[in-house]
Amino acid sequence: MFQAVLAVWAVALALTQGIVWYTTHAFSFALLLVFLLLGGCLWGVLLLVFLLLGGCLWGVLFRYFQRQSALLEQAVQQIQSCLDGNPDARLDCDREGEFYRLFHSVNALAAVLSAHADNEQREKRFLKNTIADISHQLKTPLAALNIYNGLLQDEAVSPSEVKEFADLSEQELDRIETLVQNLLKITRLDAGSVVLEKKNENVAEMVQDIARQYHYRAEQEQKKLVLSGSEAVTLWCDRDWMQEAVDNLVKNALDHTKSGDTIQVEWNALPSMVQIKVRDNGSGIHPEDLYHIFKRFYRSRFSQDTQGIGLGLPLAKAVVEAHHGTIEVDSELGKGTTFTLNFPIPTKL
Numbered sequence: 583m584f585q586a587v588l589a590v591w592a593v594a595l596a597l598t599q600g601i602v603w604y605t606t607h608a609f610s611f612a613l614l615l616v617f618l619l620l621g622g623c624l625w626g627v628l629l630l631v632f633l634l635l636g637g638c639l640w641g642v643l644f645r646y647f648q649r650q651s652a653l654l655e656q657a658v659q660q661i662q663s664c665l666d667g668n669p670d671a672r673l674d675c676d677r678e679g680e681f682y683r684l685f686h687s688v689n690a691l692a693a694v695l696s697a698h699a700d701n702e703q704r705e706k707r708f709l710k711n712t713i714a715d716i717s718h719q720l721k722t723p724l725a726a727l728n729i730y731n732g733l734l735q736d737e738a739v740s741p742s743e744v745k746e747f748a749d750l751s752e753q754e755l756d757r758i759e760t761l762v763q764n765l766l767k768i769t770r771l772d773a774g775s776v777v778l779e780k781k782n783e784n785v786a787e788m789v790q791d792i793a794r795q796y797h798y799r800a801e802q803e804q805k806k807l808v809l810s811g812s813e814a815v816t817l818w819c820d821r822d823w824m825q826e827a828v829d830n831l832v833k834n835a836l837d838h839t840k841s842g843d844t845i846q847v848e849w850n851a852l853p854s855m856v857q858i859k860v861r862d863n864g865s866g867i868h869p870e871d872l873y874h875i876f877k878r879f880y881r882s883r884f885s886q887d888t889q890g891i892g893l894g895l896p897l898a899k900a901v902v903e904a905h906h907g908t909i910e911v912d913s914e915l916g917k918g919t920t921f922t923l924n925f926p927i928p929t930k931l
Contacts, residue, residue, distance in 0.1 A: 661688070669696050712878070716765065723754035730754075764893040767826070768878070771900040778820040778904060785815045785849045785858065792829050793847070796836060804841040807832075811849035817856045818928055819905050827901035830894040831860040831921050838919070839864030851927075858923040867913035875911065 656674070663671035672689050730747040770776045786809075793807055800807045817824065828847070835845040839862050849858045867875060874880045876899045879892040902909045902923055913919035 664692050723757050726754045764897050768897050780818050780820050782816045783821045785817050786813045788825050789847050806844040808846040815851045823901050827898040830898040834894055835862040856925045861920040863918035866915040866917055
């Protein structure tokens with residue numbers, strides 16, 4: 583019986599660690615001494631076994647709560663690290679248990695907050711860059727208007743010069759108006775505040791409306807505007823916004839072609855998409871510019887266009903993407919450019 587008791591106590595010592603181990607160790611020898619004094623009576627054995635089991639349970643519980651406390655301490659440190667700005671701080675949640683379920687939820691919350699913070703930073707940078715771009719774009723027409731106004735105030739200016747300066751001032755005002763309108767349109771698309779009123783629209787009719795708007799300009803500049811495509815092709819879109827996109831591409835083609843050149847707009851229905859192309863045989867786009875032409879306010883150092891504000895192509899791209907379409911450009915310097923718009927047919931998705 584004495585050997586069995588010693589064996590039980592050895593197991594108890596193996597289950598306890600740290601402070602509990604040493605405390606139970608010292609206490610056990612005192613109990614052994616009591617047992618010897620009792621002369622091995624049955625009540626002494628039962629008392630000793632009861633105390634040994636209680637000591638084991640105490641040690642196990644102490645160790646369990648010690649691990650839980652350490653786990654919570656690590657969690658607090660990670661949360662504090664996250665609050666201090668560390669975006670990669672996360673809690674260990676790879677195991678089973680209530681705490682780990684809680685840690686998983688905390689990690690999910692941290693990921694959402696981090697994503698919101700990233701979006702906010704991007705929006706701040708975008709707003710800062712946009713304001714800087716707008717300020718830069720407004721400087722030129724405002725400076726020109728200031729000069730024309732000063733010249734018009736000169737009493738020595740002849741009536742013909744007054745008319746010339748008035749015409750130039752009107753051009754600059756039109757440029758400012760175009761800048762503001764395009765910025766508002768792009769901003770609305772970016773903010774998601776535009777509700778596209780989509781219907782099945784006849785592509786031929788939309789393109790013909792655009793061609794009528796530029797017919798006089800093309801005639802004055804001795805350029806050909808050619809349309810080609812089936813009268814039966816339809817596109818699921820918002821008519822006004824889609825015309826805005828194609829209109830900007832046609833205007834861009836007119837801006838970068840010379841007398842005698844041709845601008846062609848063609849459309850056709852493929853098995854899985856509707857395709858619209860705006861092609862010209864003008865100056866083309868320099869290879870260095872191909873990857874930047876859809877950036878806002880981008881002005882090529884190779885372009886001869888001095889009136890453009892660099893918003894037409896970004897606006898066209900935003901409208902196309904709002905319709906779940908894609909826009910591609912293919913250009914060869916000195917030979918011309920082709921913009922291709924692809925729109926998936928909803929029933930084919």
